[in-house]
Amino acid sequence: MYGVGILKGLGVTIRHFFNTYVEDLRYVGKKLNNTQEFERRQGVDSTGLYTVQYPEEKIAVPERFRFVPFLVVEDDDHPERPGHDWCTSCGICPKVCPPQCIWIVRSEDPVTKRPIPEPEAFFIDIDICMNCGLCAEYCPFDAIKMDHDYELADYDRTGIGVHIHDKEKLSKPFSYWRKIAPTTAWEEAVDRGGWEHIDVIKQKQKSGAPIAKPGPTWDSPYVPPIVPVKEEAPAAETAQAGGEAVGTAAEAAPVEMSAEDAAKEERRKKREAALARKHAKEQGGEG
Numbered sequence: 001m002y003g004v005g006i007l008k009g010l011g012v013t014i015r016h017f018f019n020t021y022v023e024d025l026r027y028v029g030k031k032l033n034n035t036q037e038f039e040r041r042q043g044v045d046s047t048g049l050y051t052v053q054y055p056e057e058k059i060a061v062p063e064r065f066r067f068v069p070f071l072v073v074e075d076d077d078h079p080e081r082p083g084h085d086w087c088t089s090c091g092i093c094p095k096v097c098p099p100q101c102i103w104i105v106r107s108e109d110p111v112t113k114r115p116i117p118e119p120e121a122f123f124i125d126i127d128i129c130m131n132c133g134l135c136a137e138y139c140p141f142d143a144i145k146m147d148h149d150y151e152l153a154d155y156d157r158t159g160i161g162v163h164i165h166d167k168e169k170l171s172k173p174f175s176y177w178r179k180i181a182p183t184t185a186w187e188e189a190v191d192r193g194g195w196e197h198i199d200v201i202k203q204k205q206k207s208g209a210p211i212a213k214p215g216p217t218w219d220s221p222y223v224p225p226i227v228p229v230k231e232e233a234p235a236a237e238t239a240q241a242g243g244e245a246v247g248t249a250a251e252a253a254p255v256e257m258s259a260e261d262a263a264k265e266e267r268r269k270k271r272e273a274a275l276a277r278k279h280a281k282e283q284g285g286e287g
């Protein structure tokens with residue numbers, strides 16, 4: 001039927017219109033003298049329509065809000081790599097950026113001229129950026145994120161730092177990302193296996209150094225899902241011949257592969273099968 005969408009849209013507007021008065025009645029007298037109520041009303045949970053006295057008043061943005069990208073760097077008080085870039089200048093984000101507004105210059109060793117995995121320069125043309133967030137989605141190092149800061153207006157029509165954000169302007173500490181997006185930062189840390197940069201985690205895993213892992217006591221409103229503990233398989237009690245004890249429970253239990261490992265194993269099998277076919281073909285040709 002024609003016009004259903006229009007009626008639904010009007011219904012949403014009317015609902016918000018009436019909610020304005022419901023909110024006013026519910027919080028009458030509180031909003032002017034109660035900071036918490038004021039913040040709630042200006043926040044994403046508020047349902048009514050009202051005027052915001054910007055810039056004195058500002059509406060809180062939800063965690064998933066995104067404006068322009070910024071680069072994550074280590075905090076200044078990081079014990080091992082203060083201020084270090086998370087970006088490895090892998091070059092993925094400039095490739096996926098639809099309007100092609102990212103430029104990177106990769107660092108290189110001044111002596112050997114070999115590339116170093118960190119950006120010497122990083123530019124984003126903010127006038128061209130369409131805030132799509134693809135750069136942040138594709139970055140394999142969680143090094144580029146979408147900012148909540150939307151107040152970028154400036155009188156200056158030219159110049160780096162205003163319309164083109166350079167590395168200095170783009171860089172913000174990891175603690176800033178944790179502050180503006182606590183849930184997402186926690187989920188990413190769980191995926192990486194620790195709070196640090198993925199390369200640092202890998203190095204620590206190799207050397208056996210302790211890794212700061214996100215746990216349920218983490219200072220975020222997000223409650224992590226409870227992962228059921230697997231029951232330990234009973235130890236293999238006797239050997240098939242001779243009745244000797246063989247191995248521990250962990251050794252006896254079947255090894256459960258992660259999806260990533262299973263995919264790797266699948267690829268390995270395919271490679272081997274392709275090689276076997278190639279060899280067979282070559283031998284057939286020789287014969």
Ligand code: SF4
Binds near residue numbers: 098129130134
């Ligand atoms: S948000 Fe989108 S348009 Fe902006 S820099 Fe990232 S990929 Fe490019």
Ligand code: SF4
Binds near residue numbers: 088089139141143144
């Ligand atoms: S995808 Fe991430 S690591 Fe790669 S260049 Fe972009 S920000 Fe740096």
